[in-house]
Amino acid sequence: MIELREVYYSYDHNITLKNISFKVREGEKVVLLGINGSGKSTLLKLLNALIFPTEGAYYYKGERVEEKSFKNKDFRRTFRREVALLFQNPEVMLFNPTVYDEMAFSLRQLGFREEETREKVEYWADKFGLSPLLKSPPFELSLGQKQRLALACLLVLSPKLLLLDEPTAHLDPKSTGWLVDLLWELPCTIITSTHNLSLAEELGDRLLVLGQDHTLIYDGRIEDFLRDEEKLLKAGLLHRHRYRDKGGYHTHGF
Numbered sequence: 001m002i003e004l005r006e007v008y009y010s011y012d013h014n015i016t017l018k019n020i021s022f023k024v025r026e027g028e029k030v031v032l033l034g035i036n037g038s039g040k041s042t043l044l045k046l047l048n049a050l051i052f053p054t055e056g057a058y059y060y061k062g063e064r065v066e067e068k069s070f071k072n073k074d075f076r077r078t079f080r081r082e083v084a085l086l087f088q089n090p091e092v093m094l095f096n097p098t099v100y101d102e103m104a105f106s107l108r109q110l111g112f113r114e115e116e117t118r119e120k121v122e123y124w125a126d127k128f129g130l131s132p133l134l135k136s137p138p139f140e141l142s143l144g145q146k147q148r149l150a151l152a153c154l155l156v157l158s159p160k161l162l163l164l165d166e167p168t169a170h171l172d173p174k175s176t177g178w179l180v181d182l183l184w185e186l187p188c189t190i191i192t193s194t195h196n197l198s199l200a201e202e203l204g205d206r207l208l209v210l211g212q213d214h215t216l217i218y219d220g221r222i223e224d225f226l227r228d229e230e231k232l233l234k235a236g237l238l239h240r241h242r243y244r245d246k247g248g249y250h251t252h253g254f
């Protein structure tokens, strides 16, 4: 479904993604791990075509994704309809007067009739526990509720590729468990970033890891990576420190 070939991305002169190549097949659930600043959000923005590779190539369903592809109306419409990104900060995604309008926004933009829009909004609001809040202004919601709303706004469009940037960051354990179950129910391809090691295994079955040097340092089964302490230490995902009084070491993840 997607393929990256030797992709580099730089903000000004700072390389943030370095020589990244991988393919993702339709229906895969992929987890993206990496420490703060390793480039997870940048990679997800690139997959959502908000930014384009400085070098290398990105293909979506065999078509090259670059600035000029978006001049083609059909490509633009298909890509924007099929590929959806949940931002790390849900607040930047919410700007409508009510939760209902927020969820209806993209459907209305795409020309859905109000009746069909209402049906979809009510279905997803119910699934996300947002029905009692449909008339509320989004800014009055708690951060966790905003995160759920931002995701619901994407799902009303039934995306084919769902990109989630730390979707559980503001959720309590119960909502996190609920979200994990929901993600496995969705028929789409999903790439989820996190630095929560204990959650990684639940969010997917394949793992991509960005290293501190912004290269892809692992692509494979999640279990194998999580049981390899040296790999975790190399990725900076495990912290080893000396016991203050006993002279030994202990490690902990994030």
Ligand SMILES: Nc1ncnc2c1ncn2[C@@H]1O[C@H](COP(=O)(O)OP(=O)(O)OP(=O)(O)O)[C@@H](O)[C@H]1O
Pocket: 011, 012, 016, 034, 035, 036, 037, 038, 039, 040, 041, 042, 043, 088, 195
């Ligand atoms: N708009 C920008 N302009 C300049 N530099 C940026 C911009 N966005 C990100 N960066 C830089 O790119 C690097 C990677 O940032 P990115 O947000 O992709 O990391 P991340 O892995 O998502 O981190 P986190 O876990 O903190 O969310 C960082 O060094 C950051 O300072």
Ligand SMILES: [Mg+2]
Pocket: 040, 041, 042, 088, 165
């Ligand atoms: Mg990030």
